[in-house]
Amino acid sequence: MSDTAPQYTTVFASLENFEKGGVDVINDDPKNYVFSNVFEVASHAKPYEKIAVAKNMQYVLEAIRAEGTSEWRATPHDEFALVLDGEVTIELFDPDETLVDPEASGSVAVDGDPAGKPMGQVVAGQGHMTMLPAGRCYRFTSDRPSVILLQTIDGPDTQHRWADICLS
Amino acid sequence: MTDTATLTSVSEPNEHGYRSFQLGGFTFDRDEHFVHIEWPTGRHVTPVEDFLKALMRDIAWNFFYGTVNFDSVIGTVNHYGNVDLFAGRFNDAYRKAELDHMENFDHDVIMGAFKDMLSDWTNDGFDPFAAPQETGSPYGVKHGDNEAAITRTRVTAQRMVGLPGDEKIRTDETHPINRMFADVDQSEPTIEVEPGYENDVASFNLFAYLSRSDVTWNPSIVSVCKESLYCPTTEEFILPIIHGNDRVEWFLQLSDEITWRVEDRETGAPRATVVMKAGDVAAMPADIRHQGYSSKRSMLLVWENGSAELPDLIATGQAPTVPVTW
Numbered sequence: 347m348s349d350t351a352p353q354y355t356t357v358f359a360s361l362e363n364f365e366k367g368g369v370d371v372i373n374d375d376p377k378n379y380v381f382s383n384v385f386e387v388a389s390h391a392k393p394y395e396k397i398a399v400a401k402n403m404q405y406v407l408e409a410i411r412a413e414g415t416s417e418w419r420a421t422p423h424d425e426f427a428l429v430l431d432g433e434v435t436i437e438l439f440d441p442d443e444t445l446v447d448p449e450a451s452g453s454v455a456v457d458g459d460p461a462g463k464p465m466g467q468v469v470a471g472q473g474h475m476t477m478l479p480a481g482r483c484y485r486f487t488s489d490r491p492s493v494i495l496l497q498t499i500d501g502p503d504t505q506h507r508w509a510d511i512c513l514s
Numbered sequence: 515m516t517d518t519a520t521l522t523s524v525s526e527p528n529e530h531g532y533r534s535f536q537l538g539g540f541t542f543d544r545d546e547h548f549v550h551i552e553w554p555t556g557r558h559v560t561p562v563e564d565f566l567k568a569l570m571r572d573i574a575w576n577f578f579y580g581t582v583n584f585d586s587v588i589g590t591v592n593h594y595g596n597v598d599l600f601a602g603r604f605n606d607a608y609r610k611a612e613l614d615h616m617e618n619f620d621h622d623v624i625m626g627a628f629k630d631m632l633s634d635w636t637n638d639g640f641d642p643f644a645a646p647q648e649t650g651s652p653y654g655v656k657h658g659d660n661e662a663a664i665t666r667t668r669v670t671a672q673r674m675v676g677l678p679g680d681e682k683i684r685t686d687e688t689h690p691i692n693r694m695f696a697d698v699d700q701s702e703p704t705i706e707v708e709p710g711y712e713n714d715v716a717s718f719n720l721f722a723y724l725s726r727s728d729v730t731w732n733p734s735i736v737s738v739c740k741e742s743l744y745c746p747t748t749e750e751f752i753l754p755i756i757h758g759n760d761r762v763e764w765f766l767q768l769s770d771e772i773t774w775r776v777e778d779r780e781t782g783a784p785r786a787t788v789v790m791k792a793g794d795v796a797a798m799p800a801d802i803r804h805q806g807y808s809s810k811r812s813m814l815l816v817w818e819n820g821s822a823e824l825p826d827l828i829a830t831g832q833a834p835t836v837p838v839t840w
């Protein structure tokens with residue numbers, strides 16, 4: 347018997363290295379589980395496409411492949427960006443004008459650079475969660491392909507590709 | 515049954531040192547090994563360890579969403595303000611034999627009785643929130659208590675963990691890193707804030723936060739987008755309850771692996787086994803119940819829609835039991 351404590355390895359997946367589980371059906375339809383893998387979705391995505399991987403009524407979680415610099419977006423409500431792989435710089439900006447209807451759902455693209463004041467920035471690595479505050483603008487930059495999971499509401503640019511991404 | 519029964523009572527300690535509890539027509543007794551539950555049409559016996567772990571979750575989650583099955587017979591249904599306590603209600607054989615029984619209680623009445631039961635029946639050294647290798651035994655005659663362990667509840671951030679005035683991030687002083695997450699990177703994001711925006715520029719290391727969780731199977735809110743709630747949790751061994759949600763619930767496996775046993779919500783008939791590895795996303799439909807198994811302690815993002823209207827919409831067929839179709 348060894349008296350040293352066991353060493354555990356925590357498995358976080360990445361674009362380079364993910365393994366998918368699945369649904370073993372006993373009496374069911376696998377489509378009921380809307381089963382996908384965020385890294386698989388992001389590995390087939392274009393930079394900054396907003397692809398829904400989960401939806402509950404109007405709310406969605408989007409998988410976003412961060413690569414290069416995104417457009418500026420304005421969000422009417424708080425969103426939360428969780429980096430699941432890589433490193434992403436998130437710039438936050440306070441626009442002089444209201445760029446999105448505060449009652450709307452989901453973020454909208456801003457034409458060019460917004461006028462206003464920089465609020466600051468976050469350099470977020472794997473596991474880091476950043477608030478994208480309501481009424482403000484943000485943009486992402488990543489030197490290498492990275493993955494963001496975005497907690498938001500189904501919006502004008504949310505992509506629904508369930509047939510392509512889910513087990514059936 | 516929709517009557518609000520308010521009759522509760524507590525006995526003097528029995529020969530094992532434990533009090534007995536009455537809730538309407540239900541009685542709960544414990545001895546050194548088991549909990550014995552009786553109701554007008556039947557009786558049930560269950561190991562005290564399983565029962566206390568389930569009771570702990572039901573209390574800490576404030577009866578959670580929908581049905582919390584302690585096992586295949588006993589459990590609660592949350593109606594948000596009042597709560598059903600049932601025996602055999604979601605068990606096909608009990609239903610067919612008409613031996614199932616259900617009574618409705620005001621939230622505070624059943625919560626009070628459950629808290630008293632958990633407090634009296636939890637011995638010194640046993641933590642019902644902990645993984646098996648991290649706690650002592652619940653068995654034997656009454657010896658001491660563990661109030662500090664059983665009064666922990668779910669964390670509920672108002673906007674996001676780490677914001678000024680909101681839930682704090684975890685540190686070594688209060689939350690040492692769990693032994694199974696010793697390798698999780700603890701570095702925090704680099705944040706630059708312009709003056710005046712201190713409340714709006716915020717980020718924290720969620721994985722480090724979860725690596726320091728001192729409880730298992732306890733979904734806690736870390737971020738809020740209107741009714742969209744991130745409820746991540748750390749899981750090791752078996753989910754002590756079988757959750758039958760009253761709405762669709764989503765899982766995103768953040769680390770390691772969990773196997774979900776999925777059954778029909780009403781009858782308990784097996785439907786599927788869902789294996790989730792890091793990065794996998796899956797919905798749990800609103801007509802199933804599920805129980806998770808995690809060999810290594812893992813990080814699971816449970817995602818809920820907290821809308822108060824959903825249970826009715828789904829129960830009346832106005833909203834589907836699956837989140838999307840294609």
Ligand SMILES: [Fe+2]
Binds near residue numbers: 763804
């Ligand atoms: Fe659940």
